[in-house]
Amino acid sequence: xxRYIKKxxxxxxxxxxxxxxxxxSAVEIEYWQYTYGSRVKAIDALIETFEAANxxxxxxxxxxxxxxxxxxxxxxxxxxxxPDVVQLYYGWLNDYRDSGLLQPLSKEAFPxxxxxxxxxxxxxxxxxxxxxxxxxxxxxxxxxxxxxxLFAAAGLSGAPETLxxxxxxxxxxTKKDSGGNYEVVGYATDGGAGQEHHFMREVLTRLFGxxxxxxxxxxxxxxxxxxxxxxxxxxxxxxxxxxxxxxxMNRGQDAFKAGKAGMVLDGSFRINTFKKxxxxxxxxxxxxxxxxxxxNFASYWINGISSKAEGEKLAAANKFLQxxxxxxxxxxxxxxxxxLPAKPAIALTDENQAHPYFGPFIRGLGxxxxxxxxxxxxxxxxxxxxxxxxxxxxxxxxxxLNKVAKDEQEVLDDYYDN
Amino acid sequence: xxxxxxxxxxxxxxxxxxxxxxxxxxxxxxxxTAWLFLAVPIAFYVIIRFYPTFxxxxxxxxxxxxxxxxxxxxxxNYEKIFADEDFWLVLLNTxxxxxxxxxxxxFLAFSIAYFLNEINRWHDFIRALYFIPxxxxxxxxxxxxxxxxxxxxxxxxxxxxxSVGIPAxxxxxxxxxxxxxxxxxxxxxGLGFQVIIFIAGIRAIPRxxxxxxxxxxxxxxxxLREITLPSLKPTVIFLTVVSTIGFLRxxxxxxxxxxxxxxxxxxxxxxLVLMIYEFAFDEFKLGRAAALTVILFVxxxxxxxFQLWLMRKKP
Numbered sequence: 001x002x003r004y005i006k007k008x009x010x011x012x013x014x015x016x017x018x019x020x021x022x023x024x025s026a027v028e029i030e031y032w033q034y035t036y037g038s039r040v041k042a043i044d045a046l047i048e049t050f051e052a053a054n055x056x057x058x059x060x061x062x063x064x065x066x067x068x069x070x071x072x073x074x075x076x077x078x079x080x081x082x083p084d085v086v087q088l089y090y091g092w093l094n095d096y097r098d099s100g101l102l103q104p105l106s107k108e109a110f111p112x113x114x115x116x117x118x119x120x121x122x123x124x125x126x127x128x129x130x131x132x133x134x135x136x137x138x139x140x141x142x143x144x145x146x147x148x149x150l151f152a153a154a155g156l157s158g159a160p161e162t163l164x165x166x167x168x169x170x171x172x173x174t175k176k177d178s179g180g181n182y183e184v185v186g187y188a189t190d191g192g193a194g195q196e197h198h199f200m201r202e203v204l205t206r207l208f209g210x211x212x213x214x215x216x217x218x219x220x221x222x223x224x225x226x227x228x229x230x231x232x233x234x235x236x237x238x239x240x241x242x243x244x245x246x247x248x249m250n251r252g253q254d255a256f257k258a259g260k261a262g263m264v265l266d267g268s269f270r271i272n273t274f275k276k277x278x279x280x281x282x283x284x285x286x287x288x289x290x291x292x293x294x295x296n297f298a299s300y301w302i303n304g305i306s307s308k309a310e311g312e313k314l315a316a317a318n319k320f321l322q323x324x325x326x327x328x329x330x331x332x333x334x335x336x337x338x339x340l341p342a343k344p345a346i347a348l349t350d351e352n353q354a355h356p357y358f359g360p361f362i363r364g365l366g367x368x369x370x371x372x373x374x375x376x377x378x379x380x381x382x383x384x385x386x387x388x389x390x391x392x393x394x395x396x397x398x399x400x401l402n403k404v405a406k407d408e409q410e411v412l413d414d415y416y417d418n
Numbered sequence: 419x420x421x422x423x424x425x426x427x428x429x430x431x432x433x434x435x436x437x438x439x440x441x442x443x444x445x446x447x448x449x450x451t452a453w454l455f456l457a458v459p460i461a462f463y464v465i466i467r468f469y470p471t472f473x474x475x476x477x478x479x480x481x482x483x484x485x486x487x488x489x490x491x492x493x494x495n496y497e498k499i500f501a502d503e504d505f506w507l508v509l510l511n512t513x514x515x516x517x518x519x520x521x522x523x524x525f526l527a528f529s530i531a532y533f534l535n536e537i538n539r540w541h542d543f544i545r546a547l548y549f550i551p552x553x554x555x556x557x558x559x560x561x562x563x564x565x566x567x568x569x570x571x572x573x574x575x576x577x578x579x580x581s582v583g584i585p586a587x588x589x590x591x592x593x594x595x596x597x598x599x600x601x602x603x604x605x606x607x608g609l610g611f612q613v614i615i616f617i618a619g620i621r622a623i624p625r626x627x628x629x630x631x632x633x634x635x636x637x638x639x640x641x642l643r644e645i646t647l648p649s650l651k652p653t654v655i656f657l658t659v660v661s662t663i664g665f666l667r668x669x670x671x672x673x674x675x676x677x678x679x680x681x682x683x684x685x686x687x688x689x690l691v692l693m694i695y696e697f698a699f700d701e702f703k704l705g706r707a708a709a710l711t712v713i714l715f716v717x718x719x720x721x722x723x724f725q726l727w728l729m730r731k732k733p
Binding site (some may be wrong): 074075078095098099100177179181183191193249250375377380384385389392 | 701
């Protein structure tokens with residue numbers, strides 16, 4: 001035989017023997033999440049400790065850009081391919097569950113009593129039909145980031161405590177050139193994009209005495225007087241107080257990063273982004289309250305086990321899920337990603353609560369609500385559209401909310417129709 | 419060495435085939451050979467092009483979220499689309515892109531080609547300059563333009579406007595200007611291709627027409643109107659159809675230049691293809707998305723048929 005044929009064949013055969021030998025002794029499971037620098041790093045670190053503690057199990061970590069993530073997971077799993085353990089947004093649970101992509105967590109590996117005593121109560125929405133379908137490593141809340149240098153220059157000593165103070169501070173912080181163009185915005189609004197639609201829905205609506213949805217989640221209820229007050233409050237920053245415009249420096253976080261914004265709303269995951277900017281001297285405070293009340297918005301990503309995992313792989317997937325929702329994993333996630341531990345015992349330590357950066361977020365968790373999204377994108381777009389109608393078309397806040405509430409109600413009806 | 423002997427049955431079949439083949443005329447043989455070769459691209463087209471197209475018709479009658487069971491719902495998807503006021507706005511936007519974008523780009527391309535044809539110095543270099551945007555990725559270009567349009571202090575266009583005393587404009591943040599602000603880079607990107615085609619068209623007009631006109635004492639304007647433009651009719655029709663279809667399918671620019679790729683503000687820049695994308699991959703309403711695809715298909719089909727009808731007439 002020709003040596004150019006013989007040699008590769010021998011090598012190939014050796015490879016197959018080696019591969020099957022290693023397969024016989026090891027279980028490999030796949031873990032999927034979306035690409036976000038610090039999350040990828042955190043999971044890689046957790047896989048390393050997991051594999052060291054569990055010889056014979058290897059975890060293959062795959063990640064995709066956020067824009068493609070949901071699409072890829074849906075297509076891969078429906079084709080019988082894809083992950084054993086998968087990370088998904090809490091708002092997507094129902095889609096995945098209804099389509100048979102997930103299996104319930106086993107009661108032996110994840111006893112309900114300990115989930116209910118250990119995790120924050122918001123995790124209870126992951127219990128459907130008597131089973132838990134996924135668990136978070138971390139939860140997120142909102143807080144107010146403020147630029148300490150700009151505050152000092154405007155003669156302000158600390159963050160605003162109330163909604164009225166926030167307006168007053170924003171006015172003092174704003175700077176314009178002779179042509180009336182913004183040089184520094186007091187409050188960097190995103191016109192509802194980014195995290196701001198959550199602020200409108202779960203924080204402002206409640207602060208003005210309303211509620212975004214009915215208790216059973218089937219009806220949109222923000223199109224009332226309270227909602228209109230909330231929308232007016234938010235759009236007045238652009239329309240009346242003129243302390244900022246959506247699109248200034250592209251996004252609110254960009255303006256804040258460039259030191260051109262006094263205040264911006266964002267999640268704890270943004271801490272690391274801002275910390276990288278050396279010239280930026282910023283502080284973080286709890287979201288301002290109103291008439292003695294405070295509200296916040298919380299969200300989280302859960303890890304579920306796909307219906308594909310069974311036998312040895314299921315046992316390995318259970319072990320891996322226990323590992324990444326362990327106390328140690330949560331602290332690591334906080335330090336690496338900046339997202340808050342999903343268990344009060346880990347989150348509410350004195351050290352974490354007093355932390356200048358994490359503290360305000362962790363305190364916010366105590367009074368936070370997680371919106372039960374049915375279809376996240378159109379629901380987000382509804383709030384953005386309401387803000388655009390008021391700021392671009394001069395529609396009154398109550399008319400704008402009536403219009404988008406109708407659109408969003410269709411999304412809810414569509415869901416409950418299924 | 420032993421020869422492999424085919425079975426009697428096979429030998430018989432071979433002989434049958436030879437006798438059949440020998441009875442055919444040359445033309446029949448040619449036709450069979452031609453079909454044999456054509457079979458490969460036909461099979462390719464049927465599997466890669468036609469099958470998915472017909473599949474789209476089928477999916478448009480389903481309620482299907484990509485993961486769950488498919489449920490037949492007849493024409494419900496179409497009913498929902500026609501009852502959705504956003505759809506009519508999106509359709510209007512789509513026709514605005516084509517209706518405004520095509521005449522502007524054809525006028526610009528013809529003017530550039532006409533004058534570029536007159537100069538000999540630097541001709542190739544300038545033509546190449548016009549062509550470069552056509553080679554650039556639409557997404558990269560859209561992002562650069564998005565930054566041009568930014569408000570003060572980072573947007574170049576607003577910086578220029580305010581420096582000559584014109585107030586800053588909202589561009590992409592406006593329900594009136596957004597669509598045109600997105601159309602501009604799309605026109606610019608397609609210009610190079612159209613200029614090349616126009617120059618080729620102009621150069622294909624026989625010199626003798628011009629010489630005869632000059633002898634008859636026709637002026638520059640008259641030559642342009644009576645000779646150049648009528649002779650370019652096939653070129654104009656071709657470019658109109660190609661760029662109309664291009665503008666009707668606009669997507670990259672809108673997706674890249676609007677907040678969250680949503681075709682905002684308030685859907686005023688959203689074209690049909692973006693709406694299809696959102697139904698399919700944000701809301702996972704595959705049936706509704708397929709129904710929209712069918713509608714777009716019908717629109718494009720009508721326009722293409724119209725082109726065939728126009729081309730049939732002699733210029």
